[in-house]
Amino acid sequence: MTILVEKPVLALEPKDVSNKDDSEKEMAAKNGFFAPEINSFGNSFRDYNAESARQSTVEEFYRLQHINQTYNFVKRMRAEYAKLNRMEMGIWECCELLNEVVDDSDPDLDEPQIMHLLQTAEAIRKDYPDEDWLHLTALIHDLGKVLLLPQFGGLPQWAVVGDTFPLGCAFDDSIVHNKVAKQNGTTLPPAALFIIRFHSFYPLHTAGAYKHLLNDEDAKSLNWLHIFNKYDLYSKSKDKIDIEKVKPYYMSLIEKYFPAKLKW
Template identity: 70%
Template sequence: MAILNDQKPSSNGNNEIIGSSDEFVAPEINSFGQSFRDYNAESERQKGVEEFYRLNHINQTYDFVTKMREEYKKLNRVEMSIWECCELLNEVVDESDPDLDEPQIQHLLQTAEAIRKDYPNEDWLHLTALIHDLGKVLLLPKFGGLPQWAVVGDTHPLGCAFDDSIVHHKYFKDNPDSKNPAYNSKHGIYAEGCGLENVMISWGHDDYMYLVAKENATTLPEAGLFIIRYHSFYPLHKAGAYKHLMNTADEENLKWLHVFNKYDLYSKSKVQVDVETVKPYYLSLIEKYFPAKLRW
């Protein structure tokens, strides 16, 4: 990853983002030597990614997500610290990701360290980067051992039409919701500007980690929670779909998600972060923004 010069983007007291032309420079190729988020490249990994999205698009229904939220908001499975959860991610590989097959903790630290260099004064953003994917522990038996299609991958709304920008959109034809007239219009069951917090988003690690952080009384700012909850919502923050459902607060928080997304996506590389070297810094942030033990 490349970081240029000493001029750093930051924010002012009004939470307005101050950018710089000398920020993190995104590489042109991912850790496999291919273009980022290329879901059509011919490779064995791509075939697996497409099968993942086929299952995801068929099985993620409004009723399924309702049940998952009800079940997991109990937070009655495990009690552990944030860092203990980070270490558990060494056991997880995301089958939906065409850009990465490294242990997840490396991705978290690569993202956090890249942001830390460009935004040295936004420590909440460093921590948000570290924890944004912790919900992937849902793949592990003690957290329910959910299938990959119910944990990772891009997210999208339920209860309204599936936008064409959603990757491998063709598989929605076999989703039961696609046959429900109430869900098949642009707005579906929602009102214009209702706010994303009132929209049912496909279930996965984003929504789960948001639940964990919120219910354990984190002091992260709302922008941090927004990033955690919607960082996989690529139809919105990359394609501009579903903006008609956003409210004013969403629009402000989306500015920070756009900042974050560049690092989340393009810091995926074979350059490893020395975990023990950076661990004390991130432990200090965890102590600042979270209780010692969390319910998961």
């Protein structure tokens, strides 16, 4: 039996909600998402030199990452985890596991990762209420962090989280602390998969490095990644999302775009 699922139609031009004047910022604060300038520790976002409670943890993380994240290591991990033989579970079950995970690479947040997923998704919903595929993309964009948990292999933080960078070529200066160093089936659009894979590739989407590695479809998806990045970064806060309140909405999106159970 063949089941046809209508794929989402992407807007031709992602709307620009940046560069607002003061009156627009007030309106955004009431009706949409307004990106703060300061994180919950009183510093600018992604300031890796600022003194904070997170600084030593983050610096040590990137030291280990740039030493150990080698080309051969990545090839081994890709081969190992491509087997999808760890377990079977639904998307929401996997999200709940991130209650146990705090990202050591993040200077802006020390909350469990499920809160980050929901903060990002809820922020995007405010500005893009009709793009449900983007809401779901935000919800699942960091699910790979379950690889830190014992049931998924218990990999060290340096092997799982942190900024993305290419191997087999020179480090670009935009890489953080650079001196140290589809089988499951989904109807999400290609832009969603691009966002999930490259949302932490800051040298690409923020510094503009490595664009020679993109094909035409990548270049189109990069526009949506630029949109997504604002919400991924600036929604991090100490404000808690009521998980049970928003759960039914995200469960409906999971049912729309994914099978009930996936292999992990």
